Amino acid sequence: MSTNNQHSGQAVLEVNDLRTYFYTRDGVVRSVDGMSFAVCQGETLAIVGESGCGKSVTSLSILRLIASPPGKIVSGSIKFHGKDLLHLSDDEMRDIRGDKISMIFQEPMTSLNPVLTVGQQIGEVLELHRGCSREQARSRTLEMLKLVNIPEPENRIDNYPHQLSGGMRQRIMIAMALACDPEILIADEPTTALDVTIQAQILNLIRELRDRTRAAIILITHDLGVVAEMAQRVVVMYAGRKVEEADVLDLFDRPLHPYTLGLLNSMPRLDDDSQKRLTEIPGMVPSLRTEIIGCAFAPRCPSASARCQTDSPTLQDIGNRHLVACWHPNEIKTISTA
Amino acid sequence: MITMDTKKSKTLLEVKDLCKHYPIRKGLFSRIAGYVYAVDGISFTINEGETLGLVGESGCGKSTVGRTILKLIEPSRGEIIWRGERIDELSRSQMRPYRQQIQAVFQDPYSSLNPRMRSADIVSEPLRNFESLSKAQGRERVSALFERVGLRPDQMLRFPHEFSGGQRQRLGIARALSVKPKLIMLDEPVSALDVSVQAQVINLLEDLQREFQVSYLFVAHDLAVVKHISHRVAVMYLGRIVELAPTKLLFSTPSHPYTEALLSAVPVPDPKYQRKQIVLGGDVPSPINRPNGCHFHTRCRYAQERCKVEEPILEEITPGHSVACHFKLNK
Numbered sequence: 271m272s273t274n275n276q277h278s279g280q281a282v283l284e285v286n287d288l289r290t291y292f293y294t295r296d297g298v299v300r301s302v303d304g305m306s307f308a309v310c311q312g313e314t315l316a317i318v319g320e321s322g323c324g325k326s327v328t329s330l331s332i333l334r335l336i337a338s339p340p341g342k343i344v345s346g347s348i349k350f351h352g353k354d355l356l357h358l359s360d361d362e363m364r365d366i367r368g369d370k371i372s373m374i375f376q377e378p379m380t381s382l383n384p385v386l387t388v389g390q391q392i393g394e395v396l397e398l399h400r401g402c403s404r405e406q407a408r409s410r411t412l413e414m415l416k417l418v419n420i421p422e423p424e425n426r427i428d429n430y431p432h433q434l435s436g437g438m439r440q441r442i443m444i445a446m447a448l449a450c451d452p453e454i455l456i457a458d459e460p461t462t463a464l465d466v467t468i469q470a471q472i473l474n475l476i477r478e479l480r481d482r483t484r485a486a487i488i489l490i491t492h493d494l495g496v497v498a499e500m501a502q503r504v505v506v507m508y509a510g511r512k513v514e515e516a517d518v519l520d521l522f523d524r525p526l527h528p529y530t531l532g533l534l535n536s537m538p539r540l541d542d543d544s545q546k547r548l549t550e551i552p553g554m555v556p557s558l559r560t561e562i563i564g565c566a567f568a569p570r571c572p573s574a575s576a577r578c579q580t581d582s583p584t585l586q587d588i589g590n591r592h593l594v595a596c597w598h599p600n601e602i603k604t605i606s607t608a
Numbered sequence: 609m610i611t612m613d614t615k616k617s618k619t620l621l622e623v624k625d626l627c628k629h630y631p632i633r634k635g636l637f638s639r640i641a642g643y644v645y646a647v648d649g650i651s652f653t654i655n656e657g658e659t660l661g662l663v664g665e666s667g668c669g670k671s672t673v674g675r676t677i678l679k680l681i682e683p684s685r686g687e688i689i690w691r692g693e694r695i696d697e698l699s700r701s702q703m704r705p706y707r708q709q710i711q712a713v714f715q716d717p718y719s720s721l722n723p724r725m726r727s728a729d730i731v732s733e734p735l736r737n738f739e740s741l742s743k744a745q746g747r748e749r750v751s752a753l754f755e756r757v758g759l760r761p762d763q764m765l766r767f768p769h770e771f772s773g774g775q776r777q778r779l780g781i782a783r784a785l786s787v788k789p790k791l792i793m794l795d796e797p798v799s800a801l802d803v804s805v806q807a808q809v810i811n812l813l814e815d816l817q818r819e820f821q822v823s824y825l826f827v828a829h830d831l832a833v834v835k836h837i838s839h840r841v842a843v844m845y846l847g848r849i850v851e852l853a854p855t856k857l858l859f860s861t862p863s864h865p866y867t868e869a870l871l872s873a874v875p876v877p878d879p880k881y882q883r884k885q886i887v888l889g890g891d892v893p894s895p896i897n898r899p900n901g902c903h904f905h906t907r908c909r910y911a912q913e914r915c916k917v918e919e920p921i922l923e924e925i926t927p928g929h930s931v932a933c934h935f936k937l938n939k
Binding site: 466547 | 611665666749751772774802803804805806807808810811829831832833835836837855856859860869870871872873876877878879880881885887888889890891892
């Protein structure tokens with residue numbers, strides 16, 4: 271929750287007008303349709319949204335892990351220290367991936383190799399990127415296991431993934447992602463598959479490591495509780511587009527987009543004793559197979575007008591680095607109090 | 609083990625000392641090498657029109673409890689009493705009339721609906737089993753159910769894959785509701801759904817409860833959802849109830865250290881909220897080799913010598929509030 275370092279520092283990563291489409295038999299799926307954002311050193315940026323909104327595709331696009339075909343990054347730029355990752359050769363990209371930019375995936379069950387020991391998997395990263403010998407890699411791996419609080423690291427290093435619990439596997443993933451001191455860590459739903467008490471352990475760990483290594487973190491999640499706890503800056507996605515972006519305090523204080531407000535109001539909250547009826551967002555997420563005309567949220571929006579049906583709203587900065595893509599952002603206030 | 613005495617607002621279901629131990633067989637002669645203590649001596653009641661929330665982390669046995677009550681799993685020991693009658697010893701055919709009164713909705717709306725059946729047939733299957741209706745009557749009932757759960761009657765001929773996750777869960781609810789049950793066991797009914805859709809389904813469940821006076825056993829791991837929907841909540845750890853209390857009391861003054869830690873671990877969607885986080889070390893122990901004494905003592909920050917040897921029993925500290933701990937908090 272620390273809000274230090276908000277404006278300082280140059281952006282480590284800048285994503286501009288990213289469009290990732292999937293060309294399927296049933297038509298073009300516009301998974302990411304014009305996303306832009308930036309992250310600075312030591313900052314945690316959260317990308318929030320519901321399933322299918324394109325948040326995971328965004329993160330995979332950054333690492334150029336989109337399967338092609340059917341996927342394709344159609345346009346945009348992803349600048350890492352000013353260099354566009356989309357123009358790198360596959361070899362150059364491979365050097366960056368897992369080294370300068372690394373990723374923690376959601377499913378610790380499926381993203382570890384079941385036939386390699388933990389030590390081999392973490393060691394591989396070090397041998398590839400750091401040119402370590404077997405012995406060096408092993409001793410550094412041990413350090414990493416200690417760093418992520420694995421009990422008895424000397425024994426665990428020779429375990430296979432199936433011998434570990436879900437929380438421990440996620441720690442292994444984190445150790446692997448951090449082995450080369452990345453400048454950017456992308457965490458895609460790092461705690462969704464875990465129980466709350468284990469989630470708390472992992473979130474604490476990520477926070478500690480961020481403060482120690484000053485890495486920039488891109489946290490992909492659907493849980494606004496996790497966002498409030500971890501992020502300094504938040505991007506809200508809906509149907510492949512960014513609908514709102516703000517500093518975390520500002521966003522929770524003054525949500526401007528009806529979708530953001532709807533998400534906040536539809537969550538049952540532990541700090542609320544009233545048991546009053548939840549505010550639903552009617553309807554469901556639109557299909558991305560057909561091109562969306564106008565505002566994607568209009569069919570579910572309580573304040574939609576005729577203009578929303580036809581014109582796609584553009585992002586506007588309403589001050590304090592708070593961006594919103596909505597034709598009627600100010601009308602929200604009256605609805606929330608009504 | 610103390611059974612709850614809840615001012616006799618008509619007890620619907622009573623469970624006494626329910627156990628489910630799975631034998632682990634090993635070797636040539638399949639000798640029993642040990643047991644998985646999935647559920648180990650659980651007692652509670654559910655009253656008419658009430659929602660009892662059952663929470664705990666994965667592997668604590670909460671789903672097994674739900675399924676044992678439906679007798680989808682045979683209990684190893686214990687009594688299940690439905691409106692004063694024991695149903696745990698009944699044969700399959702004797703159990704039949706009770707099945708109409710106890711229905712279930714499952715977690716995964718993708719695997720709990722038969723993909724080859726049309727949605728109208730899915731919803732009307734329990735009806736066809738328990739009531740003899742003419743085709744026209746049946747169609748009328750199903751159509752009314754569709755409307756009641758927020759689906760359009762013109763979707764009746766569709767197959768499950770043509771529905772979204774939220775709509776499928778509505779189908780599951782309509783199916784459970786079709787035979788006018790008294791109790792519905794809801795096993796993680798909203799955890800596969802997105803937040804905005806989750807709110808729709810929770811609201812629907814609450815409306816239906818008010819309208820039909822149906823009781824819910826709400827099994828879930830999401831504490832905020834359980835707090836929202838339940839009248840009373842039971843917290844499980846390694847096959848046992850460690851705390852049971854009216855919702856407000858449990859969340860305002862948790863008395864078991866595990867409940868306290870569990871509540872403190874939930875992230876609150878408010879960046880200004882300063883919580884006192886209690887981080888539990890380590891993982892949940894295996895239900896095969898449970899720690900001696902209090903099962904929670906290996907992770908408990910208040911644990912003392914006594915906790916390692918002596919098992920605490922669930923005892924009532926104030927009416928309706930039971931805790932199993934030697935050193936109860938907030939006394």
